[in-house]
Amino acid sequence: MIPHQIRSFLEIWKKLPGLGPRAATRLAFFIANMKAEERHALREALAGLDAMDACPECFSLKEEDRSVCAICGNTERKRDLVAVVEKNTDIITLERAREFQGTYLILGDLGTNGILEEHHRKRMEHLKKRIEKEKGTIKEVILAMGPNALSDMVYEMLKRDLSPLGVSVTRLGRGIPTGGEIEFADEETLKSALRRRM
Ligand SMILES: [Zn+2]
Structure with missing residues (x-):
């Protein structure tokens, strides 16, 4: 018998990626058994996310009261280079490799159904x-x-649409496994895939 308080969590959590019904149930019970102050910290962390929204340039997250995200707003970044990634965590992965100095565009998770939405x-x-x-800034x-x-x-599609604008479209060099998400590539592999882009 699942208490209705726990069930209401499961309704929300079934929409979260990578969390099956069993893991979701375990997590809900775990939170229910947490100390009140730990749960309070969790609530605060969640509420903090309300102060973020999407950057109008790259669709990464930004502070609500800033016009763009920290990367788009950083004048040290190279404005001539844009990396198109699937999701926020890909940006974190690329930043960790410390090779890419440009800005980003988040395209959205491509998923597995083979359809471009x-x-x-x-x-x-x-x-x-x-x-x-x-x-002419972006090259x-x-x-x-x-x-x-x-x-x-x-x-x-990018090549077809952007080449006429004088932009060269490249992609990562070998090393990223076929079908593999860049999130799972190690930093050295990513670094060399970026350097040997084609
Ligand atoms: Zn941005």
Whole structure:
């Protein structure tokens, strides 16, 4: 018998990625058994996320009261280079490799169903507009994703749309496993894949 308080958690958590029903139930009971002050800290951390929203340039998270995220707003970053990634955690992975100095665009998780969704297309359109708006500043767009059917498609589409704007579209060199997410690549592999981009 699952108490209704726990069940209401499961309703929310079934939408979270990577959390199956058993793990979700375990986690809900774990939280229910936490000390009140630990649960309070958890609540505070969650509430803190309300002060964040999407960066209008790269769709990464930013502080609500800033106009852009920390990377887009950093004048030390190279403005001529944009890496297209699937998700926020890919940015963290790339930053950890300390090789890429440009800015980003988050395309959205490509998923496994082999279909390019409307929101992916919208992000690509957004990138095109950003390139046009920045008039010749952006010289290269790197598709920073592992090779698979869908990222191949994205690569071809970016090349078709951005080449006429004088932007070269490249992708990571060998080393990222086929179908592999860059999140799972080690720093050295990523570094060399970035240097040997093609
Ligand atoms: Zn940004």
